[in-house]
Every structure is written in C-alpha cells, then in structure tokens.
C-alpha cells in the first residue's frame with residue numbers, strides 16, 4: 001500500500017559491492033564492525049549518515065543525535081552528503097570499513113544504498129533508518145520517524161481550513177464557499193519514501209472535494225510524478241509555480257491555494273506568487289500555502305500572515321528515539337517499536353517507532369513554537385536562528 005520508489009542505481013551499486021565484499025570478508029577481529037555489549041561505550045562508534053545541510057531540520061537532527069550519543073559516552077562518526085548519492089554511498093562504505101558498531105542513516109534516495117546495506121549485514125553491523133525509510137533491501141533493522149501519512153492529512157486539512165471549507169474544529173464550515181476553488185499541488189522528491197506518504201495522506205483528504213467539484217486543479221497536474229520536486233529543491237518548486245501561473249492563470253483565473261510539502265518549497269512558491277503581484281499577505285489576496293518542518297523563516301511568515309501553515313515535527317524527540325534505539329541495539333537488545341505494520345520497504349516490514357506531528361497556524365504558532373520553548377520571540381521576529 002505504501003508506495004516507494006523501486007528505482008535502483010545498479011551500475012554504481014555493483015562496483016561498490018565488489019569493493020566492499022573484500023572488506024567485509026576480511027573483517028573478523030580488528031576493524032570488524034557490529035555491537036559489542038561488553039565493550040566500553042566509547043569503543044562503540046555509531047556511524048551517522050545525513051543527507052544535506054540545506055534544510056534546517058537535518059542540521060538540527062545531526063546536532064541532536066551527535067550530542068545525545070556522545071552524552072551516553074558513545075563515539076560518533078557523522079557525515080553529511082550534500083544531497084549527492086555517490087557521496088553518501090562512499091561515506092557509508094567508509095564507516096563500514098572502519099568497523100562501526102551501528103549505522104544510523106537518513107538517506108537521500110532510499111533505494112540507492114542496497115550494496116551498503118548488504119555489506120553492513122555481512123559485517124554484522126545493524127542499521128537504523130532515520131526519518132526516511134531504506135527500501136528494497138531486507139538488511140534494515142529498525143526505523144524511527146514521524147507519522148508521515150498524518151503529515152499529509154494535516155497539510156490537506158490546513159489547506160481546507162485556509163480556504164474556508166473547514167471550520168476551526170476541522171468540521172465542514174457552515175459558511176463554506178461553494179467553489180470551484182482552484183488549487184495546485186506540489187510533492188517532494190520521488191526517491192524519498194516519505195514524499196509518497198505525505199502525498200497519499202493529502203490526496204485521500206482532498207479527494208472528496210475534487211470529486212464534488214469544490215476544488216479544481218486547473219493545470220490538471222494531479223499525479224505525484226507531475227507534482228514532484230526532485231531533491232526537494234526550492235528553486236525547482238519556484239520555477240514550476242512560475243510556469244503554472246503563466247500557463248494556466250493568465251486570463252483572470254484565480255488561484256486560491258497551494259499544497260506544498262516542505263517549508264523551503266513553500267517559500268519558493270510564495271516568491272513566485274508575490275512576483276506575480278499577489279499578496280503580499282493572505283489578507284491581501286495571497287493564495288493559501290501549506291508547509292512542513294516549522295523552519296524559522298516560515299514561522300515568521302506564518303506570524304506575518306504570508307505562509308498559511310506548516311507541520312511541526314519535533315526533531316529533538318526523533319533524535320532522542322534514535323538514541324534509545326541505538327542504545328538497545330548496541331546492548332544487543334531489540335529496540336522497542338510502536339508500529340510493526342505500516343512500513344513495508346518492499347522486502348520486509350521494518351519495525352518502527354513513529355512520533356506525533358502538530359499543525360501550526362497563525363492562531364497557534366505562539367503556543368506551539370514559542371511558549372513550548374522551541375523558538376524565542378526574537379527568533380520569530382527576525383526569522384533567523
């Protein structure tokens with residue numbers, strides 16, 4: 001049911017597998033990896049592979065994980081891959097060769113690390129997928145993430161609320177506009193399993209409104225393939241929005257809302273809309289744009305009435321879960337899961353620990369983001385960390 005991308009990078013993967021086969025075979029004794037519950041924590045190294053530093057959250061995730069693991073006395077080898085798949089493959093190869101005790105991986109392309117996962121298994125190194133599912137390979141031991149389907153449901157509900165179709169209790173609004181209201185849809189990167197879950201949750205929620213004609217997508221681009229944003233790049237989303245506007249909204253057609261799956265994309269889309277003279281605020285006619293990740297620049301835009309909503313996923317809690325799971329694994333125990341059904345990676349259902357998510361709107365950003373201590377008043381005012 002939960003789609004994932006089956007594409008693999010066979011050429012690169014085969015060459016690396018050959019190289020790694022040797023390393024893994026010779027790996028008994030010194031340099032061999034895997035947990036050793038008898039060892040001092042500092043003798044156990046956790047390899048942490050992160051995708052990119054261009055999204056605020058991955059920087060926070062990395063810092064929190066490193067601090068947390070080191071706080072428990074473990075050694076950490078953390079690498080960012082600059083959103084480049086071969087770089088991430090090499091970084092993980094190196095971690096395996098150096099004999100790490102466990103791997104924590106936030107992939108760029110969830111299906112591109114098969115030879116690394118095979119090599120890790122051969123060397124006895126357990127693998128935890130961090131936030132993004134590793135697909136098409138059985139050598140994935142555990143998965144920590146948020147409830148990704150619910151992220152999509154919340155994004156769609158926020159859009160419906162912003163359009164006046166749902167009231168503040170998220171029930172059908174009594175004074176709902178009849179429509180048709182025009183919306184456009186954006187998705188994330190197709191090689192990220194999460195993008196499919198966000199999309200599915202959102203589309204399932206919006207479908208009844210498409211069916212009864214309340215909502216329309218004038219461009220007709222309603223497939224995830226058409227809506228996708230490769231590598232989650234802001235620039236790509238901004239360009240697509242510009243093209244949609246010039247192609248479909250030239251002659252007085254009004255755009256009411258945009259489903260956007262992550263804050264940097266939301267800001268690119270908002271740039272495109274404002275460059276066409278819309279807004280600058282929602283009150284002044286800017287379409288309702290959703291988001292995700294509660295990045296500081298977007299929280300400011302929400303406070304200012306420019307971006308309509310985002311989804312807050314507290315990455316401090318995710319890092320904490322990853323550390324709890326790593327500790328279990330390093331102690332030779334099985335990590336505690338709270339979902340053993342949802343995350344089928346194409347080869348196995350990966351036992352998972354899912355965390356809750358929260359919708360953020362102008363009505364509640366103060367409470368969710370400031371009163372909670374996540375951001376300071378000054379940070380929200382300046383839009384900077």
Ligand code: GAL
Nearest residue numbers: 055057132192194232262293
């Ligand atoms: C997803 C992640 C989101 C967002 C996006 C782009 O996998 O769940 O929080 O950050 O990647 O980086």
